[in-house]
Amino acid sequence: MKTAILYFSLSGNTETAAKAMASAIEADLFAIETTKPYPKSFVGRIFVGGFQAMFKKKPSIKPLSFTPAQYDLIIIGTPTWAGSVVPAIRTALAKFDFSSRNVALYSTFAGEAGRSISEMTELAVGAKIVDVKSAKEPAKVSDSLDSLTAWAKGLISR
Numbered sequence: 842m843k844t845a846i847l848y849f850s851l852s853g854n855t856e857t858a859a860k861a862m863a864s865a866i867e868a869d870l871f872a873i874e875t876t877k878p879y880p881k882s883f884v885g886r887i888f889v890g891g892f893q894a895m896f897k898k899k900p901s902i903k904p905l906s907f908t909p910a911q912y913d914l915i916i917i918g919t920p921t922w923a924g925s926v927v928p929a930i931r932t933a934l935a936k937f938d939f940s941s942r943n944v945a946l947y948s949t950f951a952g953e954a955g956r957s958i959s960e961m962t963e964l965a966v967g968a969k970i971v972d973v974k975s976a977k978e979p980a981k982v983s984d985s986l987d988s989l990t991a992w993a994k995g996l997i998s999r
């Protein structure tokens with residue numbers, strides 16, 4: 842099974858999970874980056890990122906040679922910002938064509954998982970959502986990292 846993991850990560854949690862899953866299931870990794878970087882400070886990130894998330898902004902993202910049609914399964918990962926999917930994933934879900942693709946969604950969060958999974962489910966138009974999972978900060982919580990890795994292994998053994 843040819844698998845891709847597409848993710849955005851600002852402080853490493855979603856990326857740590859993406860990398861662990863990619864090495865466990867031999868998936869291709871695609872990191873989404875915004876054209877304009879976010880502030881370095883936590884307060885700046887909360888201000889700019891939180892605003893963009895709340896107002897459902899779609900910031901421009903750097904070019905990525907990712908073709909959904911080449912994959913049997915696509916795993917998409919987002920941090921949770923202001924209870925929502927991050928703006929860059931909103932952009933990616935509008936930009937790439939996921940119709941009739943098998944897609945699995947995961948989110949990472951600090952406190953509560955919020956609406957990011959349900960929003961991604963709506964935004965991945967025409968995709969077949971095969972499974973979803975949310976986990977608390979996998980770079981800091983080893984159980985979260987283990988459970989996401991096990992989840993990814995389960996996805997490809999179906």
Ligand SMILES: Cc1cc2nc3c(=O)[nH]c(=O)nc-3n(C[C@H](O)[C@H](O)[C@H](O)COP(=O)(O)O)c2cc1C
Nearest residue numbers: 850851852853854855890920921923924951952953
């Ligand atoms: C702008 C911003 C807003 C956030 N909002 C929330 C939130 O509403 N709920 C929550 O549980 N965590 C929130 N967090 C924490 C992140 O979701 C959490 O740390 C996540 O794992 C970060 O992923 P990353 O390290 O891959 O960037 C927020 C973080 C940032 C930077």
